[in-house]
Amino acid sequence: MESLARMSYDALVIGEGEVTAGLDMIDSLLDAHGLKGISNNILDKKTGKPRYEPYTIVKAGRLKVGVTGMISSSASLARRMEHEQSEHSQEEIEFARGIERSRETLKMLRKKKVDVAILAAHQVPGSLHALADSLPGYDVILTGARRRADREPERHGDAVLAGTAGGCSYLGELVLTVRGRKVRDFQGSSFELGQDDGPVDEYLKTLTYEILELDEKGERLPKRSSGEQRAER
Numbered sequence: 001m002e003s004l005a006r007m008s009y010d011a012l013v014i015g016e017g018e019v020t021a022g023l024d025m026i027d028s029l030l031d032a033h034g035l036k037g038i039s040n041n042i043l044d045k046k047t048g049k050p051r052y053e054p055y056t057i058v059k060a061g062r063l064k065v066g067v068t069g070m071i072s073s074s075a076s077l078a079r080r081m082e083h084e085q086s087e088h089s090q091e092e093i094e095f096a097r098g099i100e101r102s103r104e105t106l107k108m109l110r111k112k113k114v115d116v117a118i119l120a121a122h123q124v125p126g127s128l129h130a131l132a133d134s135l136p137g138y139d140v141i142l143t144g145a146r147r148r149a150d151r152e153p154e155r156h157g158d159a160v161l162a163g164t165a166g167g168c169s170y171l172g173e174l175v176l177t178v179r180g181r182k183v184r185d186f187q188g189s190s191f192e193l194g195q196d197d198g199p200v201d202e203y204l205k206t207l208t209y210e211i212l213e214l215d216e217k218g219e220r221l222p223k224r225s226s227g228e229q230r231a232e233r
Contacts, residue, residue, distance in 0.1 A: 003204050005033040010058045014039040014051075015122035015144065023051065023091055041070050041101040041222025045092035057112060063178060065113035067196050068105045070098035071122045106137050115181045116198050119144065132159045139183050140174070153188040164190035 004012065014037050018026045019079055023042075030037050040054035089186040092103035102119055109117045118140040121131060128143050135141070143163035153162040153174055174188035208214075213221045224228065 001029045001033045001035060005035055006201060006204060009035065011036050011038050011056045011067050011069075013025070013037075013071075013120040013144075014042060020095070021171060023028065023093065026043055038069050039071060040068050040069065040105045041096040041098045043094050043096055045094045051093060052102070055109060057109075057114060060116075063115040064198055065110035065116045065118065066111065066112065067118045067120065068102065068109070069120040069122065071095065072098060087225050099131075104133050104139075106135070110137070116140065116176065116183065120144065128161050128163070128217070129156050132156045132161060142172070142197055143176075152190070155186075155188055160186045162190075169193055 004200055012030070012035055014023070014026070018037075019042070027037070030034075036053065036056055037052050038056055039052040040050070042051040044051050044186070051168075055066055058065045058067060058079065085152070102121075106117055106119075117140045118138065119135065119138045120142040121128075122144050128141065129145075132138070132141055136159075138159050140160045140162070144165070153160055155161075160176070162172060162174045164170040169192060169195055171191045172188065173191070174186060176183050177185035209218070
């Protein structure tokens with residue numbers, strides 16, 4: 001979260017990892033670092049109301065860019081939630097149908113007269129092309145998943161599709177040329193990040209090495225035995 005804040009991200013779409021970690025904890029970290037979480041289909045089970053704001057509108061020069069996000073409410077996610085959430089982090093949440101909520105959110109974004117409408121979809125089952133066919137009107141659809149799923153940007157119908165994998169090991173970049181509220185051109189790539197891919201923020205490098213317990217060369221430090229840890233204490 002500290003890294004994302006220093007990179008000046010405008011919005012974070014809540015995905016499977018955040019849900020299973022416990023949203024109360026995630027929200028406290030978002031607030032602590034001034035980050036904005038969005039989701040159009042995670043609901044508070046008690047009230048039936050959205051757990052997060054369904055979208056955000058970001059100014060990019062003279063353009064208004066609307067961003068929303070959805071998560072797939074799959075059976076695998078339910079099993080992972082049951083397995084990974086402790087008794088203290090069980091939260092009463094449920095998932096609305098992502099396709100329907102994304103259609104409704106797109107209507108709201110168009111009423112706000114955004115120049116570009118972007119959907120970020122997490123853990124989408126099946127083809128991204130099928131998702132785009134189900135949600136005409138979005139200018140850009142981004143996908144992310146825990147498994148590696150790099151894809152070069154492509155045009156499908158009126159939408160630009162792009163994506164990269166998760167795990168903090170990949171970074172996606174998509175550059176759009178917009179005229180008359182239409183994406184006229186695009187280019188982008190997905191980068192696999194190494195330990196010292198630059199430019200390097202020295203503070204974040206130090207923070208990362210400490211958290212991951214790496215030595216100066218970026219190699220994993222040997223694990224100390226329990227006896228050594230007790231002796232040190």
